[in-house]
Amino acid sequence: MSSALSALTDLFPQPIVQAPMAGGPSGPRLAAAVSEAGGLGFLAAGYKTADGMYQEIKQVRGLTGRPFGVNVFLPQPEHAESGAVDLYAQQLAGEAAWYRTELGEPDHGRDDGYEIKVAALVDDPVPVVSFHFGVPAREVVDALHRVGTFALVTATTVEEALAVERAGADAVIAQGVEAGGHQGTHRDLPENDGAGIGVLTLVALIREAVDLPVVAAGGIMRGGQIAAVLAAGASAAQLGTAFLATPESGAHALHKAALTDPLHPHTELTRAFSGRPARGLVNRFLREHGPYAPAAYPEVHHLTAPLRKAAAEAGDPQGMALWAGQGHRMARDLPAGRLVEVLAEELEAATAALPGRRTGGAR
Structure with missing residues (x-):
């Protein structure tokens, strides 16, 4: 693993990976700023066309010569019951009337x-x-x-990490249950809802099970937390919500403001907006519809897309998907490059306080 680890982490001086947040937040400006500061910036290709992805790649290359990454969604199997989706659509009819829009077409496509x-x-x-x-x-x-590209794959369990290793990937992204946005489970099984593993435990379990570098993800907002996951065996930390509030983030202004708004004190995993478990700030839509949303991704995602867009245009965060990790209250309104610097300083201070630990960047 040592040669693969050094080759991968040589790409970014600091063990800080910016999570690819689909739907707008992770665009060229954010990815380039993080990479320029010594982290690994990421573009999110999810929900974009291939041409849209290509255009954003060109933009990043125009902004930085540093390495960066692109995240891709795997096609989803057809397992949703049309009856359950139709019933949920009926429940959402009142939302469509309220926001003066139409519901989306559930069968819009599933391979992204x-x-x-x-x-x-x-x-x-x-x-x-x-x-x-x-x-x-x-x-x-x-x-x-x-073609010289490193391949990383998200895993939420040891079994998934073993599958990542069998596929020949270069590293596994260990996504803890604390993470904001969609859980990257390989199979969406409703019976597993609520059975997620915390990131520190998950990193330790995966490190003992596979011979791959591990990138830890889930609720990480401070350099001290990065030090903790590195001590647990990770080679780097992936942060999403921490970069959500930066000026370079493409997140809606209402989404950014909600991260530290006392009206949104906590997060929950919900299927309300997409049909797949995803962690977001608790708002009216999540409370009212989460208990009834079927396990149907991406059908529910397509169904609610016009509602989410209309809510944002109306300036109503109560109808938006406010994806956020458990550490959202620690979000800092700093430029992305400066945030990488601050995180690196905090990491160095935390690491220096540990007896026998070396300071510095990615290991």
Whole structure:
């Protein structure tokens, strides 16, 4: 593992990875700023077309010469019951009337342009590609390796991490239950709702099970927390919510403000907005519809898309998907590059306080 680890972490001086947050937050400005500051910036290709992804890659290259990554969603199997989706649509009819919009078409598509995006990333390589919602085929990983791209895959359990290792990936992203946004489970099983593992425990479990570098993700907002996951065996930490409030983030202004608003004191995992478990700030929509949302991704995501857009346009955070990790109250309104610097300073101070620990960047 040592050679693979050093090759990967040599890409970014600081052990800080900016999480790819789909839906707008993780755009070219944010990715470039993080990479320029010594972290690993990421673009989120989820919910974008392949051409949209390519255009953003070009923008990042125009802003920085540092390495960066692109995140891709795996296609989802057809398992949702149409009756359950239809029933949920009936429940949301009042929301559509309130926001003066129509519900979206549930059957809008479920592969997120995966094959086209992978082909584009092989044809015009980027330094790192990560995968969410499953494990890419070994042939995909091999194709990326042939063009010099590192492949990272999210796992939420030891079993998923073992599948990542079998696929030949270069590192596993250990996503703890504290993480904001969608849980990257490989199979969406409703019976597992609420059974997530905390990031520190998950990192330790995965480190003992697989011979791969581990990137820890989930609720990490301070350099001291980065020191903790490194001490637990991670090679780097992935932070999403911490970068959500930065000026370079493409998140809606209402979303940014809600992170530290006393009206939103905590988060919950919910299927209300997308049909898949995702952690967000508790608001009216989540409270009223979360208990009844079916396990149907991406059908529910497509169904609620117009509602979420209309709520944002109306300036109503109570109808928006306010994705956030458990540490959201610690969000800091700093430029992304400065935030990387502050996190690195906090990490160095925390590491120096540990007997026998060396300070510095990625290990």
